Amino acid sequence: MRRLSAAVAPLLALALVLAGCSDSKDEELPPEVLPDVTLPRLQGSGSVDVSTLRGPMVVPLFANWCGPCRKELPLFERLSQEHGDQVQVLGLNWSDPRKSKALALLDDTGVTFDVIADPKGETGEPPNQRIPALPTIWMIDAEGKVTYRQPEAIKSYDELVALVEDHLDVDL
Numbered sequence: 001m002r003r004l005s006a007a008v009a010p011l012l013a014l015a016l017v018l019a020g021c022s023d024s025k026d027e028e029l030p031p032e033v034l035p036d037v038t039l040p041r042l043q044g045s046g047s048v049d050v051s052t053l054r055g056p057m058v059v060p061l062f063a064n065w066c067g068p069c070r071k072e073l074p075l076f077e078r079l080s081q082e083h084g085d086q087v088q089v090l091g092l093n094w095s096d097p098r099k100s101k102a103l104a105l106l107d108d109t110g111v112t113f114d115v116i117a118d119p120k121g122e123t124g125e126p127p128n129q130r131i132p133a134l135p136t137i138w139m140i141d142a143e144g145k146v147t148y149r150q151p152e153a154i155k156s157y158d159e160l161v162a163l164v165e166d167h168l169d170v171d172l
Helices: 002-019 067-083 099-109 157-168
Strands: 038-040 047-049 057-062 091-094 115-118 136-140 146-151
Touching (some): 057 067, 067 099, 099 115
Antiparallel strands (some): 038 047, 057 136
């Protein structure tokens, strides 16, 4: 029994050391940097190089299977309608491979702002920033820096406006 314990101890120590090495932050982009990926537009044709986005811009990440996303999309539509001249809204349909369901969600919620499609979740995997949950919001300033990136369900229009004013330095 002692021989087995003596052999297992170094392996256990190695396992403990290696456990602290998973998901190295060095491989991920800093939180203020946009992922370097080009994604197709969900409605219409063309594509968008995400790394070149400039704001002030709000990017709600959503999927058709996300209940809170369905509730908050009309708030982003209202922001686009009322303040689109000051703050652009660009939706990102994330990890949602069924285009027809994503388009139906836009119809159901009255979304008319542009949306890009990320059916494989490319904006949320290393070496890019992970997306921990949906809905998630990105806010991008005029230089293309991400000033806010949080998983958060917006519950009211006033809450959304306050976030935009706080993180994009605009008065709405």
